[in-house]
Amino acid sequence: MTHGFTRPAKKHLGQNFLHEKGVIDKIVQAIDPQPGDALVEIGPGQGALTFPLLRRHGQLIAIEFDRDLHAPLQAAAREHGTLHLIEGDVLEVDFTALAARHGDARGQIRLLGNLPYNLSSPILFHALTHAAAIRDMHFMLQKEVVERMAAGPGSKVYGRLSVMLQAYSVVTPLFTVAPGAFRPAPKVESAVVRLVPKPAEDIAIRDHARFAELVRAAFGQRRKTLRNALSGVASPALIEAAGLRPDARAEQIDVAGFVRLANLPVPA
Structure with a gap:
């Protein structure tokens, strides 16, 4: 799985590469890609999720900031399926335009990824601004971030992130992931969460x-x-x-x- 990936994870990019097969299988099962779906992965890293999804689905769009990963990703992906790699910063990617070009029959994409912990909130808010173009999202995040996302009023961790995400989407924590599932192992537990953007008529926010x-x-x-x-x-x-x-x-x-x-x- 790490064929051609010779460089260690870059700490300044918040890289922690997933490697545990059981966890990867659970994530793929949760996403459950169907024919016609337009999957877009944020930060494929060394392809831990990318390649199983390619084997299952045949094709995938991935956005990767770390240029050193592009060549090995492209090379390793060939035996699994068709990988369309977008080079650059996910915060500068226009998901609405991407969905218009590569979306499913409804012009929507499905987002997924093991998000870098230091960028998770900005990525979530960026995705929200394109919610109409996104069918659903499956992200691995720090467990405490997922707890904040799903928290209700009266909870100590209920805050701006909870309100903003829940106003525009249905947030469902799926399962937790131990540090040992990653290389290098982070100091915190992780969790996988599903977000399903609400239809415009259910949001009811005028301004x-x-x-x-x-x-x-x-x-x-x-x-x-x-x-x-x-x-x-x-x-x-x-x-x-x-x-x-x-x-x-x-x-x-x-x-x-x-x-x-x-x-x-x-x-x-």
Whole structure:
């Protein structure tokens, strides 16, 4: 599986290469690629997921930042299927345009990958901006990040990431992965999560920029009440008009509460 891959993982890129077959099989099973699906892998690394998916599905698009991995990936992929490799930074890839060119019959792609821990949140937010072009996502992340993604109101780890992701998608943690499944072994546990973007009519957010601004401000200083955290963004009267208490904290407010508040017209 590592044929032609001679360089060690690069710490500054957050590389930890998956190698445990049982875990790889579980991920492939969770993704369950079907004929016609357009699979797009973020950070294929040394192909641990890439090659089993190619064997199962026949073709795959992969986005890889590390130029040293391109030649060995292309060479090793040939015996498994057709790999279309995109060189560059995933944060600069336009998933909507990619889906328009290479998507399935509905013009959508399926995202997957073992995400670098230091970039997981930016990648998730980047994917959200293209949610209409994405059918689903299966990512391996730090376990604590997955816990934050799926957390509900009242939880200590419920925060901006939880609200933003759950407003636009259904988040389902699937299973945890021990450090020994990677080379080098990270110091933390990992987890695999599925995100399914909601249909536009189910999101019901009228002004996406306003919603993002409110959520960012509300969780900017967690200990503050909404009255104080949102001063300058939403008045106590507006907070009450959304059915929320100005003396509540952000971590007590569910996603629907933030949506109601964002949808209220701001008094001139």
